[in-house]
Structure formats: C-alpha cells, structure tokens
Amino acid sequence: MKQYIMALDQGTTSSRALLLNRQGDVCGVAQKEFLQRYPQPGWVEHDPMEIWGTQSGVAREVLEKTGIRPEEIAAIGITNQRETTVVWHRETGRPVHHAIVWQCRRTAEMCDRLKEQGLEETIKRKTGLVVDAYFSGTKIKWILDHVPGAREMAAKGDLLFGTIDTWLIWNLTRGEVHATDYSNASRTMLFNIHTGEWDEELLALLDIPPAMMPEVKNSSGIYGYTDPHTFGGARIPISGVAGDQQAALFGQTCFRQGMVKNTYGTGCFLLMNTGETPIPSSHGLLTTIAWGIDGQLTYALEGSIFVAGAVIQWLRDELRLIRDAAETEAMALKVPDNGGVYLVPAFVGLGAPHWDMYARGTMVGLTRGTKAEHLVRAALESIAYQTCDILEAMADDADIIIPALKVDGGAAQNDFLMQFQADMLQVPVLRPLKVESTAQGAAFLAGLAVGFWQNQQELSLLQQEDHIFEPAMEPVERKQQLSQWRRAVQRSLQWEQAE
Numbered sequence: 001m002k003q004y005i006m007a008l009d010q011g012t013t014s015s016r017a018l019l020l021n022r023q024g025d026v027c028g029v030a031q032k033e034f035l036q037r038y039p040q041p042g043w044v045e046h047d048p049m050e051i052w053g054t055q056s057g058v059a060r061e062v063l064e065k066t067g068i069r070p071e072e073i074a075a076i077g078i079t080n081q082r083e084t085t086v087v088w089h090r091e092t093g094r095p096v097h098h099a100i101v102w103q104c105r106r107t108a109e110m111c112d113r114l115k116e117q118g119l120e121e122t123i124k125r126k127t128g129l130v131v132d133a134y135f136s137g138t139k140i141k142w143i144l145d146h147v148p149g150a151r152e153m154a155a156k157g158d159l160l161f162g163t164i165d166t167w168l169i170w171n172l173t174r175g176e177v178h179a180t181d182y183s184n185a186s187r188t189m190l191f192n193i194h195t196g197e198w199d200e201e202l203l204a205l206l207d208i209p210p211a212m213m214p215e216v217k218n219s220s221g222i223y224g225y226t227d228p229h230t231f232g233g234a235r236i237p238i239s240g241v242a243g244d245q246q247a248a249l250f251g252q253t254c255f256r257q258g259m260v261k262n263t264y265g266t267g268c269f270l271l272m273n274t275g276e277t278p279i280p281s282s283h284g285l286l287t288t289i290a291w292g293i294d295g296q297l298t299y300a301l302e303g304s305i306f307v308a309g310a311v312i313q314w315l316r317d318e319l320r321l322i323r324d325a326a327e328t329e330a331m332a333l334k335v336p337d338n339g340g341v342y343l344v345p346a347f348v349g350l351g352a353p354h355w356d357m358y359a360r361g362t363m364v365g366l367t368r369g370t371k372a373e374h375l376v377r378a379a380l381e382s383i384a385y386q387t388c389d390i391l392e393a394m395a396d397d398a399d400i401i402i403p404a405l406k407v408d409g410g411a412a413q414n415d416f417l418m419q420f421q422a423d424m425l426q427v428p429v430l431r432p433l434k435v436e437s438t439a440q441g442a443a444f445l446a447g448l449a450v451g452f453w454q455n456q457q458e459l460s461l462l463q464q465e466d467h468i469f470e471p472a473m474e475p476v477e478r479k480q481q482l483s484q485w486r487r488a489v490q491r492s493l494q495w496e497q498a499e
C-alpha cells in the first residue's frame with residue numbers, strides 16, 4: 001500500500017527531502033547544505049551537480065532513516081528556490097556553467113539597458129514582473145554570451161535551460177523529461193502569463209533559442225517516472241511541481257481569492273491568491289502565477305521584504321544584544337512599548353511598495369532612556385510594519401479586504417511578533433500546527449494528481465491552526481504607531497545619495 005508522498009524541497013542553502021502521510025504529517029526529514037559560491041562581489045552561484053547530488057542523496061537518506069521503502073511512495077512533489085538558472089548539454093547532461101542564483105546581480109547592467117530601451121512596460125504587461133536581475137531571462141543570456149561556444153551549441157538545439165525544478169526532473173528521469181510548471185515559468189521574465197506560453201518576442205529580445213525552453217505543464221499532474229537507478233528499481237511518479245513560495249501558498253491551503261500567506265524567514269515573501277485574474281500592481285508588487293491545475297491558471301500578487309528575520313540575526317551577530325533569535329520575544333515583552341524607537345532595516349534598500357535601492361538602515365526616536373529591550377522590540381516591530389505596508393498595497397491593488405493572514409517560517413514562532421502583526425493589520429493572524437508549508441504544498445500538488453488526496457476541500461481539513469492571534473490594540477494607538485513608522489521610513493529613503 002502506498003502510504004506516503006515524498007516532497008523534495010530544493011532551497012537556496014540546502015536540499016531537503018520529506019515524507020508526508022495521508023494526514024499531511026511529516027514522517028521523516030533529511031537535509032544537506034551545499035556550497036554557496038561568490039566568484040565576485042554581488043555574484044552568487046551553485047554547482048548544479050552538487051544540487052542534484054545533495055537532493056538525490058537526501059531523498060535516499062530519508063528512506064533509509066525511516067525504513068520506508070520506495071514502493072510505499074505514491075508520488076514525488078518538487079518545490080524549489082525560484083529563478084535560479086541552469087543551462088546544460090542535452091546529450092551529456094553536463095551543465096555548461098554553474099547555476100546562476102536568484103540573488104546574483106551580475107546582469108543588473110543588462111537590465112538597465114532593457115530599461116533604457118523603454119521595455120519595462122512591455123515586460124511588465126506580458127510577464128507581470130519588473131525588469132530585474134532577480135529573474136532567469138538575463139541569466140540565460142549571460143551564460144550564452146560568456147561560455148565559449150554556448151551560443152553556437154544553443155543555436156543547434158544542443159543546450160537546454162531549466163530552473164531548479166526542471167534540472168531535478170531531468171535528472172530524476174535520466175534525461176527523459178524536460179519540463180517545468182506554470183509557477184516556475186512565470187519567474188523567468190520570458191513567459192507570457194496571459195497566454196500561458198513562452199513569449200517569442202521576449203526570447204528574441206534576449207537572443208534565447210526557443211528550443212532551449214522546457215515544456216510548461218500543470219503544477220499538479222504526472223511529469224514522468226523516476227529512473228529505476230535512483231530509488232532501487234522503483235518507478236515513482238513525479239506529479240507535483242511549484243516554486244517554493246507558491247508551494248507554501250498551496251500548502252497553507254490559500255485556495256480562494258483574497259487568501260494571503262506570509263513566510264517569515266531571512267526575508268519575507270507575501271503572496272495573495274487573486275483567483276483567475278492576473279492583477280497588475282500600481283505599487284510595485286509582482287503579478288505571478290500561483291499554480292496551474294487542469295489547464296486553469298490561478299494568479300497571485302507577490303511582495304517581498306529583503307530584511308525580516310535577518311534584522312534579528314543582525315542584533316545577534318553584529319550588535320550582540322542577543323545570543324539566540326528566540327530570546328527576542330521575552331526581551332520585547334520586558335518593556336511596555338517601543339519607547340518611541342523605530343528601526344527601519346533598509347540594510348540593502350527597500351523593496352515594495354517603496355522600491356528605493358538607496359534607502360539605508362535608520363533608527364530614530366532614541367533617548368537617554370532607550371534600553372536594549374527597546375531596540376529588540378523595534379526590530380521585531382519593523383518586520384510587522386513592513387508586512388503591513390505590503391498588505392495594504394495588495395489590498396489596494398486587488399481592491400479587496402483581506403480577511404486574515406496565514407503565517408509560516410522561522411520568525412512566525414515568535415508570539416510577540418505575531419500578536420503585534422495582528423494588531424497592526426487589524427485582522428487575525430493564523431499560525432498552522434503544521435509549519436512545513438512549502439513541502440506540504442509540493443506534496444499536496446503531487447498527491448492530488450495521483451488520487452492520494454481527492455480534492456482541495458479534503459486538503460483544507462488537514463490544515464489546523466496552532467494559534468489564532470486576534471487583533472487587540474486600540475485603533476488610535478495603531479494609527480499613531482503606523483504613522484510614526486512611516487515617518488521613520490521617510491527618513492531612511494535616498495540616504496545613500498544624500499550629502
């Protein structure tokens with residue numbers, strides 16, 4: 001009897017494999033970190049062979065650890081760091097260059113040139129994205145322009161492109177399947193999110209041969225079967241694929257329009273399900289594909305916060321105010337309020353809705369009475385304020401009232417932060433009992449495709465809340481604090497260029 005789904009969660013710093021049972025509970029996890037390569041300032045690379053090696057290794061390890069046999073696995077779901085770009089040789093399966101990671105800024109000037117050519121509006125209209133080095137398109141072009149012979153090989157149809165999901169599927173099927181899902185395709189800056197196809201005009205603009213591009217498939221559906229060599233003879237269907245933030249939205253069962261999740265990690269990723277309509281943002285949010293099921297696309301609005309949990313790491317590693325992130329909760333509660341201190345952690349500029357790369361970190365409202373506890377509290381509060389700014393922008397773009405916020409990620413364990421978040425948003429904050437939303441999303445997509453679960457209603461029943469944080473702050477107080485935060489943000493803008 002097949003009792004488990006395997007989720008492969010290929011993240012930026014580690015590869016993980018998880019086994020989930022019919023209740024959606026995690027029955028086993030294996031994880032392995034891999035090397036981050038920084039060949040030049042601002043450049044980030046991964047070795048695709050190391051990604052495949054660690055990912056297949058943890059997949060086998062989790063089976064060994066739990067004693068679960070490959071024959072007991074009903075399906076595999078893949079979720080991945082998005083945008084990261086691999087180009088490899090069709091015949092040999094060898095990458096022609098290291099993977100260029102989503103964080104890598106090497107194509108920033110290429111993006112500036114696209115903007116100078118006045119292409120921003122066209123790209124936004126077709127792809128829902130802003131022109132940025134973050135996305136895969138310019139990374140592919142960079143590889144074709146810089147690897148000797150790559151352009152000629154690509155023109156002959158010898159090279160293939162893939163995001164990490166595609167690279168894993170290719171290897172799991174030993175080169176039989178070259179495919180991606182709608183959610184990953186929508187992060188390439190080459191995919192028309194309205195027609196659901198690779199955009200020939202954008203491919204031509206970046207000089208990328210269409211033959212390199214993977215087939216785009218439903219996020220839930222059979223992609224192929226694992227090669228018998230990988231799991232001791234078993235041929236397991238690969239039947240769920242989604243980028244990690246979209247997978248988390250699915251794992252949080254945000255199936256209906258207006259449902260939003262926020263993942264509180266190093267940064268924050270907020271995604272709102274906007275249903276069957278792609279909504280253009282007037283606040284610099286991204287319009288993206290949440291998933292495609294049975295050929296029907298569901299769209300999302302996405303906003304990210306560059307520095308969220310990272311501000312807590314900063315308190316720990318640079319200011320040495322704490323030894324462990326978990327200490328911040330008790331410290332923040334030691335003082336009755338923030339003592340008038342506001343910290344804007346614009347360490348690398350500010351993203352949506354401000355989009356100011358020249359903003360820098362700012363702390364205001366310090367007095368002789370400011371204590372370490374106030375700084376810690378201000379740091380936690382900054383995570384909630386930034387979330388509030390993005391959600392307000394989303395609600396405005398989508399013209400809806402957000403009913404609640406579902407949360408996950410490391411910093412969502414902080415009760416003070418979650419309560420403060422509910423107070424600032426004036427909506428309940430729902431923290432699930434099962435916090436592995438990303439893996440759960442991949443598993444759900446895979447399980448639905450093979451009948452392991454029947455439908456989305458059944459999945460919704462598997463999600464239980466660990467805690468609901470209800471808003472408790474007086475509206476006047478909230479308004480006053482938010483307005484002080486916004487004054488503080490104003491102080492941080494355009495700092496780097498100022499005299």
Ligand SMILES: Nc1ncnc2c1ncn2[C@@H]1O[C@H](COP(=O)(O)OP(=O)(O)O)[C@@H](O)[C@H]1O
Nearest residue numbers: 265266309310312313325326409410411413414
């Ligand atoms: N109890 C806590 N309170 C506040 N921040 C926390 C807490 N626990 C973890 N964090 C922060 O959350 C981040 C880790 O969360 P995680 O979801 O593992 O992130 P990522 O996937 O980005 O590595 C770190 O930046 C850490 O500082």
Ligand SMILES: O=P(O)(O)OC[C@H](O)CO
Nearest residue numbers: 011012081082102244245
């Ligand atoms: O590696 P993660 O899980 O932090 O996710 C990275 C994002 O997908 C980048 O867009």
